[in-house]
Amino acid sequence: MAGLTESTATVAGGHDEAATEMKSSSSSLEGSTDCSARMEAPKMHIGGEKEAVDAGTADADKQQEVHQESDQHQFQEKNGSPDNDTQKEEEPAGSGEVKMSKGKVALIMLALCTIVTTALPTIAREFNTSQADYAWVGSAYLLGAASSTPSWGKVSDIFGRKPVLLAANVVFLVGSLLCGVSINIKMLVASRVIQGIGSGGLLTLVNICVSDLFSMRTRSMYFGIIGMVWAISGIIGPVIGGLMTQYTTWRWCFYINLPIDGVAFLIIFFFLELHTPTTPLLAGLRAIDWLGSLAVIGGTVMFLIGLEYGGESYSWSSPTVICLIVFGIVAWGIFILIQWKVSRYPVMPLWLFTQRSTLAAYGIVLIHGAIYTSGSFFLPLYFQAVLGETPLKSGILLFPNVIAVSIVSAVTGIFIRKSGLCLPPIWFGTTVLVLGTGLYINLPSHRSLVKVILYQLVAGMGIGPNFQAPIIAIQSHIRPSDIATATASIAFCRNLASSISVVIGGVIIQNRLQDNILQIQHLLSPKTLEALQGVSAGASVHIIQALPPNEKQPVLDAYTKSFSTMWIFYTAFAAIGFLVSLLLQKKKLNKEHEVTKTGLDAQERARKERLQMEKEAKSSRNKAV
Known part of the structure; x- marks a missing residue:
């Protein structure tokens, strides 16, 4: 989650490990997704695609240059003022084609992100760590990714996408290497922070590169593929991690990143063609x-x-x-x-949040990230704590959700490209998500594969559309010069919502669990009651499985009620998401592509244009008064 010799190449990038590493407090969470996918697969134009390569003479180059100047002149006439930062052009022939074979490399890269969760218990045993240190192996990654995400977008505006994407790749590689050679838990936690910082850059830059390469309509299809790959990797990763930890060593969960991500680095270096400014290093650093x-x-x-x-x-x-x-x-x-x-040059300009539609779309991103992450985190816990499944089986039981998310995400991208509309998928997703999370409330205390499969299929259909549709909705309402900062802001919001959501869900389960245990204390032995009191839901999985039958069922019922209370909260949250989606304004997406230029000159022009727009708006308000 690639045929490398075809006319486009897929490069692994980053997508939100924030999902399920937060608050990993016990081995019961082995099967949950570690990063919900941080690698994404943008498509890149190889030189052979461009007409300029076919035009091997100076005359052909000159004709192309004249054609570009003509396009730019038409754009200026249409808009009434020159815009030196963007250039409208038709996409190269074939650039919109979906090369499914490219997904192979991306799928492998994404799976590498998620393999750590099943290795965590083994790591904890080898280093003889406390529960707090154990949790930090996951949380450190989140800290690095979430905190660094807003800055990557603006840095790429100053220095260009390609060098910054390569830098993020190197940071991720260094972090992976340091994780693999860690000699104690403190070194591993510190290395995970470095790995997370690199992932934050990959996560942000891949979406930005896709946005730079394709028109608003076409990029939706690639975002859809990214969402599909994201979902599939969340299942493959833990399975690979479990097998690798069992038959080799947990260190290979990190070492395996090196050759695969190294190949991605080379593909980016040789084949990614985007505008790269010659920004002086010191001037660029001062502008950050x-x-x-x-x-x-x-x-x-x-x-x-x-x-x-x-x-x-x-x-x-x-x-x-x-x-x-x-x-x-x-x-x-x-x-x-x-x-x-x-x-x-702000890393998160406040004007991104001044329009009703963009603000509503950010709200949907927050709610979508929170609910998707919570499902990825708490469903495996339910499978293990209540149904008594192994970590490996709990990962397999997530397949219905993954299948639904993958298919619907890909179909959504195709729909947006064909219709030029992003609101119908958003409305469909938010509506079905309310139904899906509502069905989770009814998950029983006994094994019912029909309910487990059906409920996840419905919830997955609600999750799938809103991986990419809100991104398109936001990008369609802002200037091209703001695409990078807006995309970084989206990733930051998703990371933040994920972390907060898992904590809230955990608190709800824990509080309700203690109340429910007290209500059945007369059915439990003093030893069992003592073992269950004050223990987190995840940490008590093995305790539950060891209980005698006469005590086990009441405890399972108590756990089931606690999960139901949590899903009631998320259902209400999903309903808020539906109401927020009604605030979005309809807008037909453009087939034309505006090539965004980067560098200090482009940033300064964009800043002056923004100031002029604000001045004119203020003048209009004063005249109206």
């Missing part, structure tokens, strides 16, 4: 929004560490947890102020 980046990174790290500590290392009412969460929120407030008043 360091204050904004530090504020958002600091705020995100403090907030997520507070969530990680809460209910685990410290109680939720402890000063440590409260201070971390409050200071994190304060840092975000400072970040907003910096973006508004200080930053020359």
Whole structure:
């Protein structure tokens, strides 16, 4: 989740490991997805596709240059003012074709992301770690990915997509190598942070590159394929990780990244053709929004560490947890102020959130990420804790969800490309998602494959459309010069929603579980009651399976009721997503492609245009008054 000799090449990129590594507190979570996929597969034009390569004479080059100037002149006449940052052009012939063989390399790359979860218990035993350290192996990755995501987009605006994508690839490779050679748990956790930072860049840059390469309509198809590959990898990864850990060593879960991602690096280096500015290093570094980046990174790290500590290392009412969460929120407030008043080239411009449609689309991204992640995280826990399945079988039981998500995601991309409409898939997805999460409320305390399969198929049909449709909705309402920062903001919102959602779901389960256990305490022996009190749902999986039959069923019923309460919350959350989707404004997607230029000159022109637009808008308001 590639025929490398065809006219387009697939490169592995990043997509949101935020999904299920958060709060991994026991071996019961082995089968859940580690990163829900951080590698995506953009299509790239190889030089052979371009007409300029076929035109081997200077006359042909000159004709192409004149044609481009004519296109640019027409664009300026149409819009009434010159725009030096973008250029409208027809996509090269064949650029929109789906080369399914390219998905092979991407599928392998995505699977590599998810293999860590099934290796976590083995890692914990080898390093003899505490439960808190065990959880940090997953959470450290999330911290690196979530906190770094907003900055990658703006850095690529300054230095160009290709060099920044290559840099992110190197960071990920270094992190993977350090993870593989780690000699203790602290080194592994630190290496996972580095790996997460690289993944944050890959996650962001791949979507940005797809947006740069294809028109609004065509890119939806590639986003659909990415969503399909994302879903499939979430199942393959844990299975591969389990087999690799069982028959070799957990270190190969990280080493295997090196040759595959190395190949991806070479493909990007030789075949990715995007506008790359000659930005001077020092000038580019000075242009980076360091204050904004530090504020958002600091705020995100403090907030997520507070969530990680809460209910685990410290109680939720402890000063440590409260201070971390409050200071994190304060840092975000400072970040907003910096973006508004200080930053020359902000990493997350506030004007992205000023339109009703874009704000609604960001809301859908948050809700979609939260519910998808929670399903990926808590369904395997339900399979293991309530149904008594092994981690491997719990991964296999997720196949219905994966199949539904994969098919619907791909079909959504094709629909958007053919129709030029992104709202119908969003409405369909948010509506069906309410039904799907509502069905989860009825999951029983006994094994019922019909319900497990049917409910996941429905929920997967609701999840699939909104991997890519909200991205298209946001991009269709903003200027091309804002695509990178908007795409990075989408990834950040999805990561943040994922982390918060899993914590909330875990708190709901834990609180309800303790209440439900107290209600059946008269049916349990003192030893069983003591073993279950204060233990997380994940950590008590093996305790449940060892109970005698007369005690086991009441405990399973208590767990089932706790999961049902959690799904009631997510159903209500999904309903809010449907209501938010009604705020989106209909817009026909354009077949023309606007090539976005990067570099300091382009950024400065975009900044001046934005200031001029704000000045004109203010003048219009004053005249109206």
